[in-house]
Amino acid sequence: MSYIILIIGFALLIKGADIFVEGASNIAKKLGIPSIIVGLTIVSLGTSAPELAVSLIASFEGNNGITMGNVLGSNIFNTLMVLGLTAIVMPIIIKKNTIIKDYIINIIVTILLLILSFGGKLLFNRNAELNRLSGFILIGICIIYIIYLIKTAKNQSEDSEDNTKVNILVSTFKIILGIIGIIIGGNLVVNSASNIAYSFGLSDKLVGLTIVAMGTSLPELVTSMIAALKGENDIAIGNVLGSNIFNILLILGVSSSINPIIIAPSLLVDILFLIIISLILGVFLFRGNKEKLRLGKIxxxxxxxLYIGYMAYIIFRN
Structure with missing residues (x-):
């Protein structure tokens, strides 16, 4: 029964996120918000909503292994599988100046997570954790990042006016309906995944790193692949980088401010792996002095x- 509930939960999460993104994007375009902001904020936040729902519910219930594992697993899945599969289906070609700042911010935020999580353990031999102070720091940086995106958009010269007819009332209803689906689905996923983990003697962090992380990252995968097929390559890669940034700043920030997250020592390897693959992605994207960046099939x-190898490692490890 837990498997059926898990599938239903994932379905509600994905459909809820899809409805939420559609409603929010329509309102944003109607209000004249530039498309880059829609991609980096509304789409990224919308596709990160399942991770947020799962992590918050897990945090309230004290399942911190799922909370931290979900975010790390989702970011690793986004970086390797979402971008990897998208590039295989349709090579990603974008302008260098479109994405370089967000890529650098992604790296900095991931390194900051490493410092906040394991800095106390390395320097003072304390337990590795994200305490409430760390949560407030992450939330504060998240607010600064959103302000930066808004100011960047204001300095752009693109015409963001959209004459498409949008029913504000219907779009608002879609946002509310999407949020309800995300919350209910998140609750079902956390409860059923925990039951499955206990029945097989698996740890919460393993379930968070694998099943939950893959399931909640499906909106990013679908969004990026469709965007690439439609030629919206900036949205395809911007969605991944934006989601990764919000996963760390918003999700871990809010979750740890609610309930401090005790971090398993083994997760140090996962954070370091996330940093390494982010650097590898940078090598793929920014090699040479080209104005346009290309992520091809190879x-x-x-x-x-790399993701398949990582999956084999964490299953063997746990």
Missing amino acids: EGLTLVV
Whole structure:
């Protein structure tokens, strides 16, 4: 029965996120918000909503292994599988100046997570954790990042006016309906995944790193692949980087401010792996002095193979 509930939960999460993104994007375009902001904020936040729902519910219930594992697993899945599969289906070609700042912010935020999580353990031999102070720091940086995106958009010269007819009332209803689906689905996923983990003697962090992380990252995968097929490559890769940034800043920030997250020592390897693959992605994207960046089929296949190897490692480890 837990498996059926898990599938239903994932379905509600994905459909809820899809409805939420559609409603929010329509309102944003109607209000004249530039498309880059829609992609980096509304789409990224919308596709990160399942992770947020799962992590918050897990945090309230004290399942911190799922909370931290979910975010790390989702970011690793986004970086390797979402971008990898997207590049295999349709090579990603974008302008260098479109994404370089967000890529650098992604790296900095991931390194900051490493410092906040394991800095106390390395320096003072304390337990590795994200305490409430760390949560407030992450939330504060998240607010600064959103302000930065808004100011960047204001300085752009693109015409963001959209004459498409949008029913504000219907779009608002979609946002509310999407949020309800995300919350209910998140609750079902956490409860059923925990039951499955206990029945097989698996740890919460393993379930968070694998089943839950993959399931809650499906919106990013679908969004990026569809965007690439439609030629919206900036949205395809911007969605991944934006989601990764919000996963760390918003999700872990809010979750740890509610309930401090005790971090298993083994997760140090996962954080370091996330940093390494982010650097590898940078090598793939920024090699050479080209104005346009390209992530082709070979690079995509390499990322997918790295993820398969990582999955084999954490299953064997746990």
